[in-house]
Amino acid sequence: MRFRRTLAIAALGALAIGCAPPQASNETPEQSGETTGELRVWLFQEASNAAKEAVVDEARAEFEKAHDGVTVNVEYLPVDGRATRFNGAFNDKASAPDVAEFGNTDLAGYTASNGFADLTADLDAWADSEDLVPDVLDTATVNGRTYGVPWFTGTRALYYRTDVFAELGLEPPTTLAELTETARAVRAAKPDLYGIAVGGKYQFALLPYIWANGGDVAEQDGDTWRSTIDSAEARQGLAQYAELISDDICPPAACAQLTGSQSVAAFAGGKAAMTIGGDFNRAAVDAGAVKGRYGVVPLPGRDNGSIAPAFAGGNLLGVFRSSTKHALALKFVRLLGGKKYQEKMYGAMGNMPTFTDVQDRVAAEDPFLEPFIETVQSGTRFVPSTPAWTKIDAAGVLPTAVQQVATGQLDVAAATGAAAAEMNEAFGS
Incomplete structure (x- = not known):
């Protein structure tokens, strides 16, 4: 078996945690040639x-x-x-x-x-x-x-209940828009289930929606980073994700505060027809009520047959x-x-x-x-390659924007505008 291999240029970067200040030039590591x-x-x-x-x-x-x-x-x-x-x-x-x-x-x-x-x-x-x-x-x-x-x-993909899908005559979605429709159909037919378990605090489920819609969270110009979460493409992705946190899919009262692990736990416990989970969540799902009754497919992208870029x-x-x-x-x-x-x-x-x-x-x-x-x-x-991402991540800037939209506190333009301003302050731009 050989999977598709796309040589896409990923957003580079990483999140720093409590690092010390620079100590010396980074051009040449100290090497004495010791071999014993x-x-x-x-x-x-x-x-x-x-x-x-x-x-x-x-x-x-x-x-x-x-x-x-x-x-x-x-x-x-x-x-x-x-x-x-x-x-x-x-x-x-x-x-x-x-x-x-x-x-x-x-x-x-x-x-x-x-x-x-x-x-x-x-x-x-x-x-x-x-x-x-x-x-x-x-x-x-x-x-x-x-x-x-x-x-x-x-990385993460889409877990779904094979028994629920078979009962309702559903197929795994092939686009993000179809995922929303499928989740809504499940909730309508089975009000005791979330159509998909996702959370306002599940940043790693949000990011693929932004990327799949052609957006990103920030861009680099030389040594300077600037937020792009308020671009038209990023706004579309965030709004599409926030739509999942609604009464007819995953009610805000229950889902706006869910983290990634809590979203997966809801699926594993039989409370949802779908969730976005990692390969590393397998043991937790198999330990739950849905063992033997689920399948996994790549999280679809915007276009039919495409795959939403995932966080690595x-x-x-x-x-x-x-x-x-x-x-x-x-x-x-x-x-x-x-x-x-x-x-x-x-x-x-x-x-x-x-x-x-x-x-x-x-x-x-x-x-x-x-x-x-x-x-x-x-x-x-990946996330921006700057230590400033530590502040942005710790402050929950993106999850806050999702929660504001999902709960109706702000529209997507206002929420992403506020998020961009906060991110740019952390970037120093």
Whole structure:
């Protein structure tokens, strides 16, 4: 099986979390050429870490066997405490690891702190990098420079109740407009169900609507970012999404405050005929009342047969700029982040690989992944690559605009105009 692969240029960027100020020039990482001794690695602690540790231990043993005199020391960090540890390491290289896992939404802030080495040339020389999904690789890039290997990615698609659709003679929607009509038809026939469970606070469900309608949240001009949420295209997307939060689909009284996880939980609990959920939500849905009674298709776009661009989440593996073992650290990143161990991580944890050929192999074995991988390979998007996005995201600027429109507080022009002004203040534009 081979999915469509669109070499679309994604919006680059990431969200920074509590980063330290820049410490030094980011042009050349410190490299002493050390090839023996301890290689320090930081990875994130999972809720259930045993499966991850088993794969990492296998990679560590393989690496140590291939490199005499090298010991790989892996430390697992709590995700919630990562800002303190990373900021400390950026300011004190003695406490820094050589290799680290980090979220792609943290990248802009980390590069502003000059924390990670520029791996652009290193990845260009790595043959396997040609098979990385282009838009996913873009999530590791800021201002044309690449700072990590995408270790896994995650995206969202449309979950729907197969039993409800069969009973009502419905087919999965093929456009966003048809999705609205289908959701409304379900609610009319079954008033006890939401036509689709979505929330005013579900930003990652909103973004595909904006992008599918030809809009974006911001644009970059040189070093300056400016909001475009008040463009005609972005307004159309936001209004189309807000229409789902209505009494005849998903009532504002119940849905205006829903987050993404709450929206998925409503579907899993049998309260909705559809929802927008991630490949990473599979376990939660299967643990609910709808197990065995749902299907998944890509979230459709504006035009028939198109796929709405999805947000590409995921984590990266990078080399700390302060590492004195740059070449050795890069080799470990290529091993743990390469095709062999990405496939093993999928088998152990269900993490979606970032190489197209590995994606195709795992989807052939597990059809559940097909719509998510098709979504990734059709082209994904990302948030603005500036630390200012931290303020915008934390303030809930876009969700507030959706809630204002859905509840009738403001019309779409006024809500997006206010959102644009707030975003531009954060951007300093």
